[in-house]
Amino acid sequence: MTDDAPPPAALPLPDDLVAEFVAEARELVEAAAGDLLALDGSPDAGVVNRVFRAVHTLKGSAALFDWPAMLALLHAAEDGLAAARAGTVAAGPDLVDLSLAALDAVARWTEAIAATGALPPGAEAESARLAALYRTLLTPASGAAPDANPAGPAPDWAAALLADLGERPAGTLTALRYVPRADCFFSGDDPLGLVRRLRGLLALRLDPANPWPPLETLDVFACNLAVTLLTTDERPEVEAVFRLVPDQVTIATIATPAAPVETAPGPAPEMAVAPSRTLRVDAGRIDALVALADDLAAARADLGEVVARAGSGAGLVDLLPALRASDERIGRLSAELHREAMGLRLQPLARVFRRFPRALRDIARRLGKEVTLTLEGEETEIDRDVAEGLFEPLLHLLRNAVDHGIEPPAARETAGKPPAGRIVVGAESRADRVVVSVTDDGRGLDPALLRRRAAERGLMAPDALAALDEAGAIDLIFTPGFSTAASVGAVSGRGVGMDAVRAAVARLGGTCTVESRAGAGTAIRLSLPRARSLVRLLLVEVGPERYGLPMDAVVELARIPRARIRDLAPGAATVLRDRTVPVLHLADLLDLPRGPDGPRGGRSSEARLAVVRAGDERVAIEVDRFAGRADGLVRPLPALAAWPGLAGTTLSGDGRVLLVLDPEALVGREPGEGEARP
Amino acid sequence: MSVRRDGDLIRLEGACPVEEAETLAALLLARPGTAVEWSGCTGLHTAVVQVLVRLRPPLRGVCGDPFAARWLAPLLDVPDLS
Numbered sequence: 001m002t003d004d005a006p007p008p009a010a011l012p013l014p015d016d017l018v019a020e021f022v023a024e025a026r027e028l029v030e031a032a033a034g035d036l037l038a039l040d041g042s043p044d045a046g047v048v049n050r051v052f053r054a055v056h057t058l059k060g061s062a063a064l065f066d067w068p069a070m071l072a073l074l075h076a077a078e079d080g081l082a083a084a085r086a087g088t089v090a091a092g093p094d095l096v097d098l099s100l101a102a103l104d105a106v107a108r109w110t111e112a113i114a115a116t117g118a119l120p121p122g123a124e125a126e127s128a129r130l131a132a133l134y135r136t137l138l139t140p141a142s143g144a145a146p147d148a149n150p151a152g153p154a155p156d157w158a159a160a161l162l163a164d165l166g167e168r169p170a171g172t173l174t175a176l177r178y179v180p181r182a183d184c185f186f187s188g189d190d191p192l193g194l195v196r197r198l199r200g201l202l203a204l205r206l207d208p209a210n211p212w213p214p215l216e217t218l219d220v221f222a223c224n225l226a227v228t229l230l231t232t233d234e235r236p237e238v239e240a241v242f243r244l245v246p247d248q249v250t251i252a253t254i255a256t257p258a259a260p261v262e263t264a265p266g267p268a269p270e271m272a273v274a275p276s277r278t279l280r281v282d283a284g285r286i287d288a289l290v291a292l293a294d295d296l297a298a299a300r301a302d303l304g305e306v307v308a309r310a311g312s313g314a315g316l317v318d319l320l321p322a323l324r325a326s327d328e329r330i331g332r333l334s335a336e337l338h339r340e341a342m343g344l345r346l347q348p349l350a351r352v353f354r355r356f357p358r359a360l361r362d363i364a365r366r367l368g369k370e371v372t373l374t375l376e377g378e379e380t381e382i383d384r385d386v387a388e389g390l391f392e393p394l395l396h397l398l399r400n401a402v403d404h405g406i407e408p409p410a411a412r413e414t415a416g417k418p419p420a421g422r423i424v425v426g427a428e429s430r431a432d433r434v435v436v437s438v439t440d441d442g443r444g445l446d447p448a449l450l451r452r453r454a455a456e457r458g459l460m461a462p463d464a465l466a467a468l469d470e471a472g473a474i475d476l477i478f479t480p481g482f483s484t485a486a487s488v489g490a491v492s493g494r495g496v497g498m499d500a501v502r503a504a505v506a507r508l509g510g511t512c513t514v515e516s517r518a519g520a521g522t523a524i525r526l527s528l529p530r531a532r533s534l535v536r537l538l539l540v541e542v543g544p545e546r547y548g549l550p551m552d553a554v555v556e557l558a559r560i561p562r563a564r565i566r567d568l569a570p571g572a573a574t575v576l577r578d579r580t581v582p583v584l585h586l587a588d589l590l591d592l593p594r595g596p597d598g599p600r601g602g603r604s605s606e607a608r609l610a611v612v613r614a615g616d617e618r619v620a621i622e623v624d625r626f627a628g629r630a631d632g633l634v635r636p637l638p639a640l641a642a643w644p645g646l647a648g649t650t651l652s653g654d655g656r657v658l659l660v661l662d663p664e665a666l667v668g669r670e671p672g673e674g675e676a677r678p
Numbered sequence: 679m680s681v682r683r684d685g686d687l688i689r690l691e692g693a694c695p696v697e698e699a700e701t702l703a704a705l706l707l708a709r710p711g712t713a714v715e716w717s718g719c720t721g722l723h724t725a726v727v728q729v730l731v732r733l734r735p736p737l738r739g740v741c742g743d744p745f746a747a748r749w750l751a752p753l754l755d756v757p758d759l760s
Binding site: 180185189190191192193195196201204205206208212215218220221223224225 | 727731733
């Protein structure tokens with residue numbers, strides 16, 4: 001489908017898209033509120049990060065609809081949480097309370113949307129109020145501008161307040177002088193009640209409007225106060241609050257020197273792979289599962305008879321045929337059960353793809369580009385978690401394509417292209433994987449430019465850069481720190497680079513490749529597992545611990561004389577099949593003590609190596625023992641337990657929980673290195 | 679009751695609406711210098727605030743109304759407002 005409708009009228013949004021938003025928002029709000037409550041009292045960077053990601057995801061989803069109040073509030077909340085993540089604002093009770101209030105508002109609006117399809121009346125005012133509160137929260141920390149001289153004229157009556165204001169936020173302030181009429185109490189006014197509604201209040205003075213009359217003639221119901229204040233609320237908000245007393249107020253906008261409100265970009269926000277908690281399932285599939293479970297129970301009953309015969313003294317030879325038949329039958333049924341169960345989790349990619357036309361149109365309009373979007377292969381089915389986790393990376397790729405790929409209309413015509421850029425988001429099945437691609441016909445990536453930028457950023461030594469072939473240079477866009485996207489946009493922005501896209505895709509079990517021809521366009525392909533499937537694992541041991549290594553990452557196993565491992569400058573290495581391969585001990589990678597037989601010299605004369613692929617490199621991981629193979633369904637670790645280098649857990653045959661390693665992440669880091677990136 | 683005498687103190691409790699200004703002023707004028715305890719107060723009408731501004735009684739406790747605690751208490755704490 002294409003998105004070429006020029007008027008800004010809302011695209012028809014399918015009801016189920018709204019329903020999906022409602023379901024997602026309920027989950028995210030609940031999870032984030034729980035996290036916030038946990039945060040109250042014990043600041044924890046991981047929890048702040050989770051709340052941030054929940055809000056970030058919510059914002060991304062809300063941006064697909066025409067709910068500006070919701071979006072504005074989520075944007076403000078995201079700013080506040082981003083500051084807490086960056087440490088410029090304390091993740092203390094103020095932030096927690098405010099964020100809980102914001103989530104509460106979002107929850108109420110979500111229910112209103114579920115009931116009526118629209119935000120409730122008053123949402124706009126509430127959103128503005130809460131957003132202003134977030135700004136206030138951010139003000140003292142981010143407004144560290146030492147320059148106290150106002151750049152704009154401040155009226156005399158505001159000068160004293162302005163001078164008293166120690167720290168000054170960047171941007172404009174609104175000053176207000178409010179002299180209520182003496183009889184205002186009789187008309188029901190509560191002047192300070194109005195002031196109270198300004199959420200960005202920075203300074204306040206109360207002065208007698210006229211000299212106080214002597215106490216003998218005190219009239220408590222005659223108002224003789226003059227209110228002077230400064231606020232970060234913008235002028236229209238202030239005017240709205242005082243709209244009923246316009247004759248009694250004077251409002252001035254004071255320009256203050258612009259100071260960078262955004263601090264240096266923090267660690268690239270991770271693209272969340274939101275855990276799923278609900279799943280809509282076709283009833284027919286449940287029936288099939290129940291039938292399979294019945295068959296399995298019957299097969300087990302047959303096996304029970306064989307066991308009973310063995311118990312009454314039947315010989316093994318007599319029992320063997322029955323045991324074989326039973327094993328075969330149970331094996332077939334469990335495989336079928338597994339396939340059916342996995343099938344429950346599949347959903348067509350259309351559910352993700354159809355959110356894109358609207359998002360793309362907004363992005364294109366904001367950037368002043370003309371773009372048509374074509375969706376292909378929307379019917380392709382994929383695991384629900386994978387589909388959900390794909391939305392953000394794909395949205396980011398789309399934004400990149402519009403921002404950096406598609407040229408402005410005039411430049412396109414000069415290059416002999418149609419003025420409207422063309423972006424294709426496609427999906428196709430390939431064996432047990434699904435390939436999702438984002439292709440544009442824009443200017444393409446220029447290897448020379450990429451090399452230059454990588455050099456400027458010091459991402460790679462100059463000679464290494466020069467040695468890169470064209471494909472290698474194009475691959476530079478995935479290097480952490482390469483992205484320049486520093487602007488904060490409503491859709492994605494916030495400096496999420498291609499490295500974050502690749503990381504998000506890797507967490508889904510996928511890989512990410514790019515192809516580009518200068519002048520002709522760029523294609524980014526994500527290859528993803530269709531379903532969570534049984535993973536073949538190599539079992540390895542270090543000391544008493546046993547771990548699983550996914551077999552598809554293991555290139556070969558080797559036992560070599562220890563003498564063939566040399567200590568080279570950066571570490572140990574050996575030569576295997578004419579290639580020099582670094583050797584890392586698993587114990588070191590996991591920060592475990594080396595096995596009981598002490599330092600390397602005292603170990604057995606043979607080293608056991610599992611050679612794994614890590615990107616284009618091969619790395620040998622030394623282990624104490626190989627302990628066989630196993631099949632397992634790998635479950636990701638909960639976020640709290642996540643540790644770089646661990647892919648998840650699986651149950652081993654004896655019911656023990658086995659930790660499954662992620663070789664690429666494991667060898668990509670030095671032991672003890674945290675998650676922080678510059 | 680939102681304004682009441684409690685021994686040596688005058689207590690502001692709950693929301694203090696406009697009409698309480700008169701009660702408060704009367705209590706304060708009857709015994710100048712009586713301290714006002716406002717930690718149980720959850721809101722003050724401007725008229726009540728004006729009485730505090732005019733008569734400047736010593737204040738006890740942290741006002742239970744966050745707006746007043748944040749913005750009004752500092753104004754009422756200084757000896758002279760002008």
